[in-house]
Amino acid sequence: MKLKKEGQGLTFSAPVSSERWLVWMTMGILLAILAFFMLYPVYDICKLSFLKGGTFTLKNYQSYFSNPRMFRSLTNSLYVSLVTTAITTFFAFFFAYGLTRTTIPGKNIFYTISTFPLIAPSIIQGLALILLFGRNGLITRYLLHTDWNIYGATGIIVAECLYCFPNALFILYTTLSAVDTRLDEAAQSLGASALRTFFKVTLPSAKYGIASAAALVFNLTITDFGVPVVIGGNYNVLATEIYQQVIGMQRFDLGATISVILLIPSVGAFLLNYYLTKKSYALISGQARPFLQPSRPFKKWAFTIYCWIPTTFILIVFITVFLGSFVKTWPYDFTLTLQHFDFPSLGGNAPLWTRFWSSVLEGQWRSLIAYKYAPIWNSLWVSVLVALGGASLTLLAGYLIEKKRPGGVEILYTLSVLPAAIPGTVMGLGYILAFNKPYFFIYGTFWIIIINIIICNFTLGTLSSIANLKQIDRSIEEAAISLGADPIKTFTQVVFPLTKTAFFSNITFFFMRAMTTISAVIFLVSAKVKLAAIEIIFLDIDGRTASANAMCTIIIVLVVAMLVVMRLITGKSGLKGMSVTA
Amino acid sequence: MKRKWTVLVISFVMGLFLAGVGLAKEKVTVYTSLETDEIVKYLEVARKDLPDLEIDIIRLSTGELGARMLAEKDNPQADCIWGWAVTNMEQFIPLNMLEPYKPKGVEKLEKRFVHPEYYYVGIDMYIAAFCVNTKVMKEKDLPMPKGWNDLLNPKFKGLIAMPNPVASGTGFLQVSSILQMYGAKEGKEDGWEFLKKLDKNIGQYIKSGSRPAKMTAQGEFAVGCSFDFVVAEQKKLGFPVEFVFPIEGAGYEIEANALMKGAKNPKAAKRFLDWAISENAMKEYAKFKYGVTLPGIPTRPDLPKLSEIKLYPMDFAWQAKNRDAILKKWESLFLR
Numbered sequence: 001m002k003l004k005k006e007g008q009g010l011t012f013s014a015p016v017s018s019e020r021w022l023v024w025m026t027m028g029i030l031l032a033i034l035a036f037f038m039l040y041p042v043y044d045i046c047k048l049s050f051l052k053g054g055t056f057t058l059k060n061y062q063s064y065f066s067n068p069r070m071f072r073s074l075t076n077s078l079y080v081s082l083v084t085t086a087i088t089t090f091f092a093f094f095f096a097y098g099l100t101r102t103t104i105p106g107k108n109i110f111y112t113i114s115t116f117p118l119i120a121p122s123i124i125q126g127l128a129l130i131l132l133f134g135r136n137g138l139i140t141r142y143l144l145h146t147d148w149n150i151y152g153a154t155g156i157i158v159a160e161c162l163y164c165f166p167n168a169l170f171i172l173y174t175t176l177s178a179v180d181t182r183l184d185e186a187a188q189s190l191g192a193s194a195l196r197t198f199f200k201v202t203l204p205s206a207k208y209g210i211a212s213a214a215a216l217v218f219n220l221t222i223t224d225f226g227v228p229v230v231i232g233g234n235y236n237v238l239a240t241e242i243y244q245q246v247i248g249m250q251r252f253d254l255g256a257t258i259s260v261i262l263l264i265p266s267v268g269a270f271l272l273n274y275y276l277t278k279k280s281y282a283l284i285s286g287q288a289r290p291f292l293q294p295s296r297p298f299k300k301w302a303f304t305i306y307c308w309i310p311t312t313f314i315l316i317v318f319i320t321v322f323l324g325s326f327v328k329t330w331p332y333d334f335t336l337t338l339q340h341f342d343f344p345s346l347g348g349n350a351p352l353w354t355r356f357w358s359s360v361l362e363g364q365w366r367s368l369i370a371y372k373y374a375p376i377w378n379s380l381w382v383s384v385l386v387a388l389g390g391a392s393l394t395l396l397a398g399y400l401i402e403k404k405r406p407g408g409v410e411i412l413y414t415l416s417v418l419p420a421a422i423p424g425t426v427m428g429l430g431y432i433l434a435f436n437k438p439y440f441f442i443y444g445t446f447w448i449i450i451i452n453i454i455i456c457n458f459t460l461g462t463l464s465s466i467a468n469l470k471q472i473d474r475s476i477e478e479a480a481i482s483l484g485a486d487p488i489k490t491f492t493q494v495v496f497p498l499t500k501t502a503f504f505s506n507i508t509f510f511f512m513r514a515m516t517t518i519s520a521v522i523f524l525v526s527a528k529v530k531l532a533a534i535e536i537i538f539l540d541i542d543g544r545t546a547s548a549n550a551m552c553t554i555i556i557v558l559v560v561a562m563l564v565v566m567r568l569i570t571g572k573s574g575l576k577g578m579s580v581t582a
Numbered sequence: 583m584k585r586k587w588t589v590l591v592i593s594f595v596m597g598l599f600l601a602g603v604g605l606a607k608e609k610v611t612v613y614t615s616l617e618t619d620e621i622v623k624y625l626e627v628a629r630k631d632l633p634d635l636e637i638d639i640i641r642l643s644t645g646e647l648g649a650r651m652l653a654e655k656d657n658p659q660a661d662c663i664w665g666w667a668v669t670n671m672e673q674f675i676p677l678n679m680l681e682p683y684k685p686k687g688v689e690k691l692e693k694r695f696v697h698p699e700y701y702y703v704g705i706d707m708y709i710a711a712f713c714v715n716t717k718v719m720k721e722k723d724l725p726m727p728k729g730w731n732d733l734l735n736p737k738f739k740g741l742i743a744m745p746n747p748v749a750s751g752t753g754f755l756q757v758s759s760i761l762q763m764y765g766a767k768e769g770k771e772d773g774w775e776f777l778k779k780l781d782k783n784i785g786q787y788i789k790s791g792s793r794p795a796k797m798t799a800q801g802e803f804a805v806g807c808s809f810d811f812v813v814a815e816q817k818k819l820g821f822p823v824e825f826v827f828p829i830e831g832a833g834y835e836i837e838a839n840a841l842m843k844g845a846k847n848p849k850a851a852k853r854f855l856d857w858a859i860s861e862n863a864m865k866e867y868a869k870f871k872y873g874v875t876l877p878g879i880p881t882r883p884d885l886p887k888l889s890e891i892k893l894y895p896m897d898f899a900w901q902a903k904n905r906d907a908i909l910k911k912w913e914s915l916f917l918r
Binding site: 069329354544 | 613748749786787
């Protein structure tokens with residue numbers, strides 16, 4: 001994804017001054033949005049962690065590193081993330097290998113199921129593992145009668161592996177399917193054994209992809225909040241420690257300090273991933289992929305069985321949570337019931353929804369539909385607005401970066417891809433510090449949440465817009481301009497229709513993220529705005545696991561419904577290439 | 583054609599949203615630490631009694647709610663506090679975060695539960711209790727605990743759940759009552775020594791006062807340190823659990839209401855606070871709580887009589903003064 005300064009479009013049409021002005025203004029607005037809603041909160045965090053009473057001090061860091069328990073959150077985080085990275089990368093690599101280099105049956109099924117973790121909040125992995133392997137788990141307690149349970153590091157690692165699997169898979173799948181397989185064939189026809197070919201040819205050619213997938217998994221794990229908060233037990237990691245310091249202890253300074261500490265590995269992993277992705281793209285050959293030789297029966301069977309392993313695990317997670325939301329008392333009483341969908345939660349008020357239903361319904365139903373289901377309606381609302389806003393802004397950013405390239409566009413590019421490096425919890429805390437002031441009227445409303453989700457997911461939106469815009473020949477646009485279309489018309493009537501696919505896939509992406517995101521938004525929910533994904537956490541903290549499962553189920557159903565709708569509109573499955581970061 | 587549709591859909595959506603905002607009723611934002619189960623029931627009554635009031639609620643554990651309000655100090659998001667520990671209320675008065683308000687009907691309440699300058703008005707009381715899972719007890723052949731001391735038995739190792747006092751008000755009153763019992767007010771450290779011994783048996787510290795009881799009911803622990811009515815609720819749901827009120831003296835806490843200084847909707851908040859000590863409200867509270875501050879309302883029959891429980895005489899002023907120090911020390915010793 002290089003920013004080529006010397007475009008082929010040297011023959012650009014005489015720049016009309018109004019167009020230049022428009023491009024500059026658009027870029028100015030985008031830069032202002034990103035600076036104000038991304039840099040400013042992060043700046044506020046750094047400021048709080050380094051300053052005390054206006055003077056520079058390292059006191060916060062001193063108190064962090066001198067407290068053994070807090071310091072452990074750092075080593076815990078690193079340990080969990082490194083182990084998860086190793087396991088996930090290993091499994092995902094051979095899974096991707098099976099999908100791209102062998103002729104196993106059912107590739108589509110494997111691929112589809114492996115993307116499931118993307119449509120649910122990360123917390124679902126934790127919930128399922130607790131139902132199966134918790135202190136009161138179906139397997140640990142009722143099948144094995146053991147006191148062993150999965151709370152702690154083991155639980156976090158297993159859950160994060162499942163959560164990160166599709167993200168690593170996307171990268172490795174792309175890498176392996178893009179590298180020219182004729183090299184392998186050449187090696188084999190020259191007499192190299194299959195193993196030798198694998199280690200000397202296949203593996204080296206995919207090394208950047210592997211490293212980039214590993215960096216991404218590391219980044220995702222170290223920044224995740226949903227999994228450790230449900231399954232961590234007494235095992236604290238950086239992301240949960242920030243929440244505990246801020247929400248539990250009122251220690252904003254320490255929260256900010258830990259945020260800065262968390263920023264270091266997460267930005268590091270991001271930069272590494274970014275650098276390696278570029279390298280790995282350089283290895284991609286434009287050659288059409290030749291026919292895949294039918295695999296030998298042993299290889300075929302081995303890989304078929306192998307691919308079923310992660311797939312089965314992922315399926316079990318989803319089935320468990322589904323079941324858990326419909327049975328009476330897991331694991332004592334498996335009578336089917338809908339009682340957990342009568343959320344023992346406060347719900348809240350949702351615009352329109354509450355007023356309408358409370359005027360139509362009476363008594364129990366009113367309390368259920370009008371108030372308790374309000375967070376779900378809120379989530380839908382927020383997600384629709386995030387989808388429209390996020391997809392439009394990132395398309396605009398991509399358009400400026402790829403097609404217009406005004407001076408200083410590198411700054412816009414850098415700011416656009418940076419959000420992926422900033423952990424959600426850090427962004428959430430930053431938003432409180434920066435925007436909880438009387439004159440920011442958006443604080444405590446929907447709008448701050450909508451803005452936050454758009455900014456946190458800006459990276460992938462922009463990158464996929466750029467990738468799609470690259471495919472449009474500049475000459476089409478030039479033709480439009482020379483035929484007399486003004487820049488707005490060119491964009492809406494020529495560029496937009498051509499990038500519709502990218503736009504709709506961005507809509508799907510932003511919608512999914514808004515429905516499932518937890519880490520940043522948990523700092524921003526208020527009495528007026530409650531969201532479904534956050535209710536899962538509150539229900540779980542309150543000890544209402546079954547209802548937490550039920551809420552998870554509802555979110556999944558809504559996301560799947562959205563995917564079906566988008567598929568009907570665009571005729572394409574929306575999940576391809578939909579990793580959290582690029 | 584298509585563009586027209588998009589524009590139409592977007593403007594329709596935006597229009598609906600703005601309409602929803604525009605047609606606002608009178609609104610009040612309430613922060614509370616009452617249990618979710620109760621709030622759901624109370625709100626049904628509140629919405630009937632105050633049909634034109636839109637009540638937005640945030641429910642967080644005692645400690646977390648305090649943190650939130652402190653964070654929002656310069657821009658208070660809440661209009662009033664409902665059912666929050668008096669210990670924490672006391673801490674908020676010197677911080678200038680509460681506004682004295684004398685709700686309608688306050689004269690009917692028992693005097694000792696109302697702040698003399700009306701900074702807060704007490705509504706109810708809750709008492710520390712153990713939730714004991716009799717099935718787990720039988721399986722592991724454990725002796726029935728009578729009080730805190732019995733929980734030191736090494737047989738209970740890993741089988742006790744206790745709330746984290748930093749987040750949970752219940753946890754704080756348990757820790758605070760133990761410290762006071764062992765003479766912390768006279769400067770003795772024995773209470774901390776006791777907690778250190780107890781710590782060896784604690785399976786997990788949980789950031790909620792009710793969850794230890796719920797987890798114990800489901801068989802995850804043998805004993806869950808929790809409070810009165812949550813245990814009664816678990817029993818009512820059919821779980822094999824029993825109450826135990828520690829014989830050394832059970833800690834308790836008063837829950838109170840207050841008006842926030844700088845409330846954005848003071849008028850609506852006052853209406854809500856008036857309702858929150860009305861007879862209708864108190865009758866609902868009494869369906870859950872041990873005692874309410876309005877005399878003459880019968881309490882729930884499935885809880886042991888108050889006269890049969892030995893309450894520890896809690897010193898709320900001392901607690902409020904020392905809360906931060908206690909929590910800091912607790913954290914450094916026990917948080918894993």
